[in-house]
Amino acid sequence: MNAPLNTEQWLRVCTVEDIPRLGSRVVERDAGNIAVFRTASDSVFALLDRCPHKAGPLSQGIVHGETVTCPLHSWNIDLTSGEARAPDVGCARRYPVRVENGEVFLALASP
Amino acid sequence: MKKPKLVVVGNGMAGIRTVEELLTLAPDLYEITVFGAEPHPNYNRILLSPVLAGEQEFKDIVLNPLSWYAENGIRLHLGKSVARIDRHRRTVVANDGTEEPYDRLLLATGSMPFILPVPGKDLKGVISYRDIYDTETMIATAKAKKHAVVIGGGLLGLEAANGLKIRGMDVTVVHLGEWLLDKQLDVTAGQLLQTSLEERGLSFLLQKQTAELVGNDAGEVTAVRFKDGDEVAADLVVMAVGIRPNTALAESAGLHCNRGIVVSDALQTFDPRIYAVGECVSHRGVAYGLVAPLFEQAKVCANHLAQLGIGQYKGSVLSTKLKVTGIDLFSAGDFMGGEGTEDIVLSDPAGGVYKKLVIKDDQLVGACLYGDTADGAWYFKLLREGRKIADLRDHIMFGESAIGDAGVQGQSRAGAMQDSDEVCGCNGVCKGTIVKAIKEKGLFTVDDVKKHTKAASSCGSCTGLVEQILMNTLGSSFQETPKTKAVCGCTDHNHGEVRKAIREHHLTSHKAVYDFLEWRTPNGCATCRPAVNYYLISTWPKEAVDDPQSRFVNERVHANIQKDGTFSVIPQMKGGVTNSSELRRIADVADKYHVPMVKVTGGQRIDLLGVKKEDLVSVWKDLGMQSGHAYGKSIRTVKTCVGSEFCRFGTQNSTQMGIDLETMLANMWSPHKVKLAVSGCPRNCAESGIKDVGVIAVDSGWELYVGGNGGIKTEVAQFLCKVKTGDEVKEYTGAFLQLYREEAYYLDRTVHYIARVGLDYIKQKVVDDAANRKALYERLLYSLEGLPDPWAARIAGVQKNEYIPIRLVTAGEPA
Ligand SMILES: Cc1cc2nc3c(=O)[nH]c(=O)nc-3n(C[C@H](O)[C@H](O)[C@H](O)COP(=O)(O)OP(=O)(O)OC[C@H]3O[C@@H](n4cnc5c(N)ncnc54)[C@H](O)[C@@H]3O)c2cc1C
Ligand code: SF4
Ligand code: FES
Numbered sequence: 027m028n029a030p031l032n033t034e035q036w037l038r039v040c041t042v043e044d045i046p047r048l049g050s051r052v053v054e055r056d057a058g059n060i061a062v063f064r065t066a067s068d069s070v071f072a073l074l075d076r077c078p079h080k081a082g083p084l085s086q087g088i089v090h091g092e093t094v095t096c097p098l099h100s101w102n103i104d105l106t107s108g109e110a111r112a113p114d115v116g117c118a119r120r121y122p123v124r125v126e127n128g129e130v131f132l133a134l135a136s137p
Numbered sequence: 138m139k140k141p142k143l144v145v146v147g148n149g150m151a152g153i154r155t156v157e158e159l160l161t162l163a164p165d166l167y168e169i170t171v172f173g174a175e176p177h178p179n180y181n182r183i184l185l186s187p188v189l190a191g192e193q194e195f196k197d198i199v200l201n202p203l204s205w206y207a208e209n210g211i212r213l214h215l216g217k218s219v220a221r222i223d224r225h226r227r228t229v230v231a232n233d234g235t236e237e238p239y240d241r242l243l244l245a246t247g248s249m250p251f252i253l254p255v256p257g258k259d260l261k262g263v264i265s266y267r268d269i270y271d272t273e274t275m276i277a278t279a280k281a282k283k284h285a286v287v288i289g290g291g292l293l294g295l296e297a298a299n300g301l302k303i304r305g306m307d308v309t310v311v312h313l314g315e316w317l318l319d320k321q322l323d324v325t326a327g328q329l330l331q332t333s334l335e336e337r338g339l340s341f342l343l344q345k346q347t348a349e350l351v352g353n354d355a356g357e358v359t360a361v362r363f364k365d366g367d368e369v370a371a372d373l374v375v376m377a378v379g380i381r382p383n384t385a386l387a388e389s390a391g392l393h394c395n396r397g398i399v400v401s402d403a404l405q406t407f408d409p410r411i412y413a414v415g416e417c418v419s420h421r422g423v424a425y426g427l428v429a430p431l432f433e434q435a436k437v438c439a440n441h442l443a444q445l446g447i448g449q450y451k452g453s454v455l456s457t458k459l460k461v462t463g464i465d466l467f468s469a470g471d472f473m474g475g476e477g478t479e480d481i482v483l484s485d486p487a488g489g490v491y492k493k494l495v496i497k498d499d500q501l502v503g504a505c506l507y508g509d510t511a512d513g514a515w516y517f518k519l520l521r522e523g524r525k526i527a528d529l530r531d532h533i534m535f536g537e538s539a540i541g542d543a544g545v546q547g548q549s550r551a552g553a554m555q556d557s558d559e560v561c562g563c564n565g566v567c568k569g570t571i572v573k574a575i576k577e578k579g580l581f582t583v584d585d586v587k588k589h590t591k592a593a594s595s596c597g598s599c600t601g602l603v604e605q606i607l608m609n610t611l612g613s614s615f616q617e618t619p620k621t622k623a624v625c626g627c628t629d630h631n632h633g634e635v636r637k638a639i640r641e642h643h644l645t646s647h648k649a650v651y652d653f654l655e656w657r658t659p660n661g662c663a664t665c666r667p668a669v670n671y672y673l674i675s676t677w678p679k680e681a682v683d684d685p686q687s688r689f690v691n692e693r694v695h696a697n698i699q700k701d702g703t704f705s706v707i708p709q710m711k712g713g714v715t716n717s718s719e720l721r722r723i724a725d726v727a728d729k730y731h732v733p734m735v736k737v738t739g740g741q742r743i744d745l746l747g748v749k750k751e752d753l754v755s756v757w758k759d760l761g762m763q764s765g766h767a768y769g770k771s772i773r774t775v776k777t778c779v780g781s782e783f784c785r786f787g788t789q790n791s792t793q794m795g796i797d798l799e800t801m802l803a804n805m806w807s808p809h810k811v812k813l814a815v816s817g818c819p820r821n822c823a824e825s826g827i828k829d830v831g832v833i834a835v836d837s838g839w840e841l842y843v844g845g846n847g848g849i850k851t852e853v854a855q856f857l858c859k860v861k862t863g864d865e866v867k868e869y870t871g872a873f874l875q876l877y878r879e880e881a882y883y884l885d886r887t888v889h890y891i892a893r894v895g896l897d898y899i900k901q902k903v904v905d906d907a908a909n910r911k912a913l914y915e916r917l918l919y920s921l922e923g924l925p926d927p928w929a930a931r932i933a934g935v936q937k938n939e940y941i942p943i944r945l946v947t948a949g950e951p952a
Contacts, residue, residue, distance in 0.1 A: 039943050048660060048686040052942040059942070066660050083702040086690040088663040095663030097690040097698055099591075102663075113578075113589040134945075 036124060036131040042068060043128065050085045050094070053132070060121060061085035062130065063105055065092055070130050071105040072123045078103075078116025140168045141240035143442065144229055146219045146386065148173025150182055151415025151431040152245025153201055158439030160209055161900075162859060166443060169211045170237050172229070174218035175268055178203050183428060185272045186461075189300030195269055222390035224408060241442060244387055244398060244406070244413040248380040248426070253288065257350030262358040263374045266297045275375065279304035282372035286310075286361050288347055290317040292459055294377035298339055299461045301373075309340045309369050311347060311361065313378075321457045321468045325484060326491050326507040333464060333489065342369070350374060382417045382424050397424040402449045404438035414438045421452055429453060445835060447819060456517050467513035470503035470520045471495055478502065481534050494533060499525050501533070512536035560606065561592035561599045568606060575610045583607065584622075625664035627656050632668065632882035639672050645681040646673070661687075668883035671770065674806060675878050678920030685936060691768035694939060695927045696753055699746065704753060706745040708762035709803070712777040712795035712815075713741030719762060726759050740767070740774035740812065754940050757928040764928040766804070770884070773812045775799040776824065780817030780834065787817035789834035794863055795823075798832075801867055802874070804924040805917075808881040808890070811874060812847075826854050829877075829887040830870050835859070839866045843873055843899065844891040852888045855896050858904045872903045872910040875917035 045051045045064040052075060053060040059075040061084045069092070075085045082098030092105045102111040108120035122133040143159075145152045148171050156169060173179075177199075184198040206213045217231040228238045250265030252258055262278070264271050279285075279301055287298040290312030302308045310317075316327030317334075331341055342363075351360040351368070362368045382397040393399045393407045397419025404412050404420075414434045416426055425431060430453035440448035456469035474480050474495040483492045488508070494516065495503035500523050504516040515536065519526065526533060554560070556569030574580055574589045586603050587593050593603045623629050630638075635654065644650050650669050651661060661669065666687035673681035685693045696704035708723070723743055727735050733747035742765055748756055757764075766772055775798045778784065780791030795815040805811070814823040815832040825831025827847035831854045833840045838861040845854025860869055876899065881890035891899060903910050931940070 037945065039945070044938060044943075046686055046938070051938065054942045054944050062943075080700075082700075083698075086694070086698060086702070088666060088689065089686065090660050090662045090666065091658055093662075098700065100663065 036133055039130050039132050041128050042070060042125060042130060045070065045130070048089045050087075050089065052083075052085045055134075059083075059085070060132065061094075062123070062132070063089055063094060065089065065105070070123050070125055072121040072132055073103065073105065073108050074119035074121075076118060077101060078110055078118050079114065084118060140166065142238060143167035143169045143241045143243065144237050144239035145169065145171045145243045145245060146229065147243075147245035147247055147415065147417070148175065148179050148213070148215070149245060149247050149415065150179065150200070150428055151247070151435055152243060153179040154432055154435040155243060155245065155414050155438050155442070156209075156211070157201075158436050159442050161856065162439055162445065163443035167241070169209070170214070170239075171206070171211055172214045172217055172219045172231060172237075174216070175270075176216040177269060178206065178213075178215070180269065182268070185266070185269065186296035186300060188269075189272050189275055189297065190303050191300075219386060222386065222411075224390055224411075227410065240410065242411045243438070243442070244411065244417060245415045246383040246386060246417045248416040248424075249383045250376060251379040251381050252376055253347055253378060255347055255349055257352055257358065258376075260350055260352040260358040260374075261356050262372060263350060263376065265376050266293050267380075271375075275301060275373065276304060278373045279306050283307055284309075284370045285373045285375065286369055286371040287375045287377060288361070289377035289379070290314065290341070290343070291320060291377060291379070292318065292457065294375070295334070295459060296461060297375050297377055299334070299337070301375075302337065302339055306373070307340075308338075309342060309371075311342045311345050311363075311369075313344065313346055315344060317341070317343075318459070318466075321459075321472075321505075322466065322507070323473055323493060323505055325486075326466065326468075326493070326505050329486060329489060329491055329507050330459075330464065330466060334461075342367075380416065380426055382419065384417060387413070387417070395419055395422075402437075402451060403441045403446075404434055404450060405441070412438050412442065420450065423452060425453065425455070427455055427457070430455065445837075447835075454517075454521055456513070465506075465508060465510040467506040467510040468504065469513070469517050470501075471497075472503035472505035474503065483534050492534060496526065496530075499527050501526055560602050561590075566590050566592035571603065571606050572610050575607060581607070624668060625662055627658045627661050627665050628654060630654050635669065636672050636676070636880075636882075639669075639676050643677070644673070645677050647684060647687060663689075667692075667770075671806060671808060671883050675808075675920070679923075685939075692770070693936075694750065694753065695764055695768065695931065696748065696750075697768040701747075703747045703749055705767075706748050706753065706756055706760075707738060707742055707765040707767035708760050709765040709799075710742040710762075710774075711799040712775055712792050714777075714792060714796065715743075722760055722762070726756055729759065730756055738767070741776050742767075742774060751940055751942055754931055758932045762928075763803070763926045769806065770809050771807055771811070772799070772802040772805040773810050775802075776812070776814040776828070778816050778822035780815075784817055786820055787834070788836050789817055789839065791815040791817035791823065791832075791834055794832065794834075794839070794866060797863065797867060798870060801871065801918075801921075803921070804926065805874070805878075805921055807874070807878050808883050809886045811877075811887070813870070827851060828854060830854075830873060832866055832870070837861070839863075841866065841869055841873075844888040844896075846886055846888045848886070855891070857896075857900065868910065868914045869903060871917045872913035873899065875913040876902055878917070879913075 039053050047064055048066055050061050050063045053062060061073050061075040063071045073084055075083050077084050077096040079099055079101045082096045084094050084096055086097040087094040093102050095102050101114045103118055104111055108118040110116040124131040179201040181198040181200050187193040214235055217233055217235055219229045220232045221230045228236050230236045250267045264274055285301045285306040285308045287294045287310045290310050298308045298310045316324050317331050318327055346364040347361060348364045349362045350358050351362055353359050358371055358374050360368050361371050384394040384398050387398045388394050398406055398413040398417055399419050400406055400413050404414055406413050415431050433453055434450050437448035437450040459466050472495055478495050478497045481494045490508035493505045501519045506513055554568045558568050560566055560568050571586055571590050571592055578589055580586055583603050593600045623631055638654055644653055647669055667689055670684055670687040674683050690698050696706055698704055730752050732745045736744045738744045775795040777792045777795030781787030781789055798813055811829045813830045814825040814828040816823040816825045817834050819833055821833055825833050827845040831842040831845055838859055840859045841857045842854035843857045846852040860866055877887055877890050
């Protein structure tokens with residue numbers, strides 16, 4: 027993963043094992059919750075927990091491949107980019123993730 | 138005790154339908170004997186015309202093969218005509234002397250063709266058109282002779298004429314009226330019909346009265362002579378000038394007849410042991426000559442023969458169609474109009490289309506359609522319902538499509554729609570959007586359209602319409618969606634194939650399925666994973682592992698997600714029965730967790746709406762109640778009425794029956810949601826008629842109905858069978874649901890499943906085959922046995938992380 031810009035800092039959120047495979051956990055934050063996803067091959071991705079369609083909680087969707095399907099109206103969101111898959115158009119904000127020794131770190135912007 | 142004896146005279150459509158209805162209501166009540174004058178088992182008389190036209194063969198139109206009689210223990214006397222009824226000794230005697238005693242007698246002798254009383258009517262080559270014998274005579278004559286004359290331009294006559302023409306004869310139709318089908322069509326439509334039949338090579342002589350049939354020395358007919366002196370050559374004369382109820386037998390037995398055997402609303406004759414149905418009957422002064430009303434009579438009559446005593450026949454409104462391939466006409470009700478009626482008429486003779494609607498007191502009372510009959514069924518429905526039509530009047534002529542009353546199938550509605558008309562109500566997609574997407578993105582299938590526009594991706598009720606739009610837009614390059622579609626884009630296999638592979642190759646995990654069936658994706662997608670998960674756990678209970686990550690959020694979390702991401706919680710309330718302590722706990726929970734809305738659901742329980750996900754487990758704990766499974770493709774509720782415990786009409790304890798069923802089915806997963814209801818009497822306060830399984834108590838037991846649905850498209854449940862005890866209700870219900878669980882495709886409701894396999898198949902597996910029923914029932918109990926209540930399990934710690942968010946407490950996190 028890229029090193030965060032100097033205005034961001036790495037925060038430890040949980041271990042990889044805390045997230046179910048093909049599932050997610052929610053990181054609560056006043057500035058908007060973040061959904062942290064784990065794929066079948068143990069890659070971890072983080073997106074703002076707000077679907078670009080009508081703000082559905084992406085964390086509650088079904089994860090498959092590197093995609094999550096929003097639980098409200100089934101948009102498919104690419105976990106690597108946050109982009110909605112065609113034909114839908116929109117983007118959920120993506121957060122850089124680093125996994126070290128089984129620990130998951132998120133890069134969050136400092137003020 | 139010996140069974141009472143039921144004797145049926147007349148082995149035709151009405152009599153045998155009554156027997157069939159009776160057998161479903163009360164299979165073992167009677168020892169049944171049937172007399173039939175014809176030497177054939179019951180066949181579909183209606184389809185004689187396609188047989189004559191060479192479109193079908195006799196074997197195709199047999200309704201009840203001889204084996205059916207044997208299987209149902211019915212004694213059949215074929216080729217024996219009953220000559221006498223002895224009402225004192227209660228026996229019938231056939232023309233060959235066969236005698237049978239009866240306790241109940243059913244007369245279903247049909248009608249006799251009316252033969253014009255003209256000289257020469259007994260010549261060779263003069264026949265009527267009533268049975269297979271007549272039909273075969275016509276087919277044989279057509280091979281050898283040239284000239285046919287059909288007397289009578291009604292439905293039967295025209296069908297006969299059309300058939301004879303197709304068989305190569307020169308056919309002249311002689312008709313007394315001013316125009317053809319003068320009982321079914323008005324003059325304009327009648328003339329249109331005549332033109333198009335003339336184009337097929339038929340000749341017509343209207344307003345001609347037959348005076349005499351002329352014969353040769355061999356006694357064969359050679360010509361028809363009319364009152365005005367004209368003559369036409371004829372090697373075959375078919376008389377189709379009407380029918381008369383066949384009442385000779387009844388009259389000779391002293392039963393009251395008046396243009397038909399007179400019957401009550403219970404289809405009972407003046408002798409209470411004797412019932413009558415079919416064309417031989419006169420009910421409230423009307424004798425019917427079409428099968429639809431006869432089948433209604435059969436249903437009611439069977440109900441009384443089965444000693445249920447609740448049916449009433451109140452007469453029928455009729456509609457007609459002519460079965461000549463390629464000619465569409467439809468008429469119903471009072472299509473002629475008269476005093477106090479208004480007509481709306483659309484007439485396009487060049488285009489071969491004519492429609493007339495007759496309106497009286499703001500109701501549709503008649504319809505006559507020629508050329509375009511697509512809306513016949515809709516008009517017929519308006520007519521029967523007697524609906525006020527002021528609001529429809531401007532558009533009614535243009536059919537149902539113009540009203541925007543979108544049904545399930547698109548039919549030819551799509552073409553008539555404006556670009557701004559909404560196609561998909563769920564997703565608010567207009568026709569224009571779909572057409573544009575099809576053209577610009579090169580879409581070919583309904584699936585493409587779903588993906589690109591979301592139309593038809595929710596309830597699916599507009600799928601037919603979308604197919605129509607595709608067809609209209611693409612023309613011939615449209616490919617109909619194959620009946621057996623692939624589950625999703627991850628595979629080419631359809632649901633049936635996936636189910637089969639899981640069963641036959643003992644696949645018990647998602648990975649095994651994806652590997653074995655060579656899925657294109659490593660772990661499926663949001664469409665196929667839930668389906669595969671269901672197939673795995675339903676096929677291999679206690680063996681396959683239920684994968685929560687392959688379940689839609691509601692089933693994973695065991696609560697119903699709302700549009701703001703909160704959840705609704707519905708605790709189980711078996712049979713809709715609760716008590717003060719439960720209500721108090723519900724109230725306390727609502728206060729403690731600031732539940733914004735508390736609502737009574739349609740399934741007779743209480744919904745707490747707006748609960749935060751992280752509060753779910755503590756809410757469940759404080760409630761101390763079990764999950765109502767109100768969120769899953771699973772058993773939902775068993776709705777009940779108060780039944781015999783309190784209601785003055787109740788015949789059985791419907792509430793307890795509902796509670797027992799809900800207890801039995803707790804935690805059951807299924808292809809789609811499953812709802813049940815139990816009513817204490819046929820007043821049916823629990824709405825059993827629109828449930829997957831509806832139970833209605835009657836004096837002598839319980840009636841079971843299946844395949845009802847109150848959802849997107851209302852479907853009335855169909856009668857499955859009647860049982861006596863509560864244990865049987867459980868066994869039959871359980872067996873039916875297990876069959877559905879084992880065989881239906883994911884997301885098919887029971888109604889869809891039954892539509893695919895047919896109700897007869899269900900009856901065969903669940904009603905007729907006792908051993909199979911028991912086996913199904915046991916498999917259901919086996920797969921439900923030991924399943925934990927999901928809420929209790931989660932209170933005990935299962936999938937804990939699911940409900941606990943990670944909180945960021947680090948100082949660096951901005952507010
Ligand atoms: C060619 C043709 C086309 C038709 N097309 C249509 C159509 O399109 N739509 C429609 O709704 N209807 C149609 N009908 C009418 C329909 O077939 C009849 O309404 C229906 O068959 C009447 O049923 P039923 O049981 O009353 O009489 P039937 O089916 O005639 O049965 C009566 C039976 O009783 C037997 N029987 C009579 N007396 C005795 C006795 N004493 N002992 C023993 N057996 C006896 C007769 O032989 C006969 O087999 C058509 C009829 C014909 C002939
Ligand atoms: S269905 Fe019958 S028994 Fe039940 S409440 Fe209604 S009237 Fe009473
Ligand atoms: S909010 Fe996600 S698809 Fe609608």
